[in-house]
Amino acid sequence: MSKPSIPKGTRDFGPEEVIKRNYIFDTIRSVFTKYAYQPIETPTMENLSTLTGKYGEEGDKLLFKVLNNGDFLSKANAEALAEKNSAKLVSSISKRGLRYDLTVPFARFVVMHQNDISFPFKRYQIQRVWRADRPQKGRYQEFYQCDVDVVGSNSLMYEAELTQIYDEVFAALKIPVEIKLNNRKILAGIADVAGISDQFVDMTVAIDKLDKVGMDGVKNELSKREIPAAAIAKIEEILQTTALADLKAKLSASEVGIKGVEELEQVFDYLSSSDLSNEVQFDVTLARGLNYYTGCIFEVKAKNVQMGSIGGGGRYDDLTGIFGLKNVSGVGVSFGAERIYDVMEELQLFPATAADSLKLLFIAFDAEAHAYAFRCLGKVRQAGITADLYPEPTKLKKQMKYANDRRAPYVVLIGGNEMESGLLTFKNMESGEQTSVDLESIIAQLS
């Protein structure tokens, strides 16, 4: 007999974990709702054509494809099959794939329902996504994303609003964080000033690693990507800048760079009067790998913990363009629920929840008492108390052990004496004390 298992990169969640995870999702959801974002859900599967080509060449490889139903092989591309060319074969045997993120399905959703949507459209979405990546610590093939986006407005008010959302969620979860802001236009300005506009992407990929490899590592990466030494020196100089005002002077030669600085200034202006619990700061070294971002970019890091970012996002000017709807700007951020969970576990921030899973367990000595206990159980539940009855009047030891394992704080024991007198044996599992009281006073005590 082989042991059962689950696919690589997937996980089971026990009751305790689900309760904790729901605590995170509920907190996030309640903040989203307060800021007037609306929930949507999209299918687990999308048409493969919706997904392919949206995440780069690398991303296409990481898409989970769903095999067509029926006799899919008879319809397969014979040539590709003979060549054993998987990439070429895929389109003829798979027309669907699993969701890779929530942003692309959202763009598809907006385009499909554009006539039913009032813009600006503010939506949030908390669903699972799948990636056929090699799993490693904190990275899975199946995981949740919590996205909140607004499309159909260029207003920088939303950058400020999303910053407030980040601040409020992490304050509610009691995780001290650092919220970092930057603007892709500033990065474009840097490339401009350094004279390497055509190597902009290479530059951002290198800068993005600053946290991990340090300034020397970035310089190394830059020269490996064939960026001239003079440009590297210029980039290094600008990356030392911490104040937005200083940066403006250094980027004066670049129109787009100035624009980026001004945008950020306006965002900070919006935020100036708001009461934030966490540090929000400009960080010129923040780059973010994703290339569809065109304006402000966000990243959140937990303080006092060794952990990558637990949230990120940015503005994208033409998200829906690939699906045929031009000139719709969007801005959104994402919460890394799995990492937030790990951080909260490490900092022991989860509230005690075990008690509500079972408050009172009835234990019966014989069949007659069991029927009696079942009637009591109904009354207790009617009073809104989370209660249960052990399913058979078996040995006390076994029933008590179950109460203990479930961490029930109270137990009611019912046998002949109790049925005769109407006074039930009510036991406090923590102190071990027990008293003889009627059902009504038990209900009164636990309500």
Next chain:
RNA sequence: GUGGGUAUAGCUCAGUUGGUUAGAGCGCUGGAUUGUGGUUCCAGAGGUCGCCGGUUCAAAUCCGGUUAUUCACCCCA
């Protein structure tokens, strides 16, 4: 896609230069206690040593392959 680690009881893991009947802790079952759990004591059940092959008188142990899993890199949340 690239590179490394690991695989022994339900779980976490020991297991000597290759040598009788492969161990521990936890968990499980029973008992001490026929109306009392969490503590304690006693007893018991539970293993194709991932799989296939090779070396050897002899393999959990050495070698090759294979599968699973895990960590790191690329990339990403």
